[in-house]
Amino acid sequence: MTPTEFDVVVIGGGIAGVSIGYELAADRRVCLVEQEGTLAFHTTGRSAALYLETFGNASVRALTGASRAQLTDPPADFDGPILASRPYLVFAREGRGDALTAFYDDVRRQAPAVELLSADDAVGLAPYLRRAAIEAALIDPASMDIDVHALHQGYVRGLRRRGGEIRTHAAVTALDRAHGVWTAAFGDGRTVRAPVVVDAAGAWADTVAECAGAAPIGVRPMVRTIFGVDAPEGLETSNLPVVNDLDDAFYIKPEANGLLCSPADDTPSHPHDVRPGDLEIARAIDSINEVTDLRIRHVRSSWAGLRTFAPDRSPVVGFDPGVEGFFWFAGQGGYGIQMADGLARSGAAVFRGEALPDDVVARGVQATVLAPDRF
DSSP, X not given: OOOEEOSEEEEOXXXXXXXXXXXXXXXXXEEEEOSSSXXXXXXXXGOOOEEOTTSSSXXXXXXXXXXXXXXXXOOTTSXXXXXXXXXXXXXXXXXXXXXXXXXXXXXXXXXXXXEEEEXXXXXXXXXXXXXXXXXXXXXXXXXXXXOHHHHHHHHHHHHHHTTOEEESSOOXXXXXXXXXXXXXXXXXXXXXEESEEEEOOGGGHHHHHHHTTOOOOXXXXXXXXXXEEEOOTTOOOTTOOEEEETTOSOEEEEETTEEEEEOOOOEEOOSSOOXXXXXXXXXXXXXXXXXBSOOOOOOOEEEEEEEEEOTTSSOEEEEOSSSTTEEEEEXXXXXXXXXXXXXXXXXXXXXXXXXXXXXXXXXXXXXXXXXXXXX
């Protein structure tokens, strides 16, 4: 088959791929390819995302803050609103109050709305918490629920409106470069050609890199399990905060007529269509029942996704130091949705050889912190 010509081939149809594809399509002919039959299949579409400026390391928090304006006032291609208020409460068990104070001191620099709470105040906001099990708490009143579908589809519509092409059922089987141009081959015999390949393949990022002859950088998929339970009779969930154990034994996120729970697991994995782990669910239920009055006995539904981290848990953005025309856009971890705008704008700037956006720089992020050669 005759290959199709583009300026950029973006590999991966999750939030990473569609966001960087959207930004690059402003002045490039972009083809986005996805191995599955639907976009956002493995991670983005399974996310119970929050907008949290207290979440992740300093770079992640900065990029999240730089993304707030777009999420609050999205462009015309995005169905709004994308954000809805959902306070985030972190509690410390008995004996862990000092650790919670240290966490507060760390995050309030970039999330000044965060407040310390007494244990009584925490139980007042989340009445299913068991008072005797809690020493102290903090709350981020600026936390938000994110409509993941609306955000992802907004990028998809915007990418197409800017002339970008999206192909599904397009698993890359070979990447070959000759005369300054990549040829990406797919299992059905189709090919596309472009001078630059953007690796936004999430859990498969290192696999794609090796296919292109680039050295893997050690991005590691981690399993995150989620399960749904019914709310106890009489518990109104609409105004409840997300509740997170300081030591990440679990978190609980309200949903309509129920609660989404997670063991907050980070189990190393290989890239595949991951399934929830019964042992992790059982562990989370035990931890939740220790410090709450929920008395969970039955799981209504469960699923799992892959959160992919670089070794230092910061995103990897930039051209590979050893392979011409190969651009990394990987390692978003569990933060890719909340920092999509700031990271995609930063990625597009690095791609074009420009300085990072002013608002990103003002928050303390430098391109060297994201660059793949930092490893």
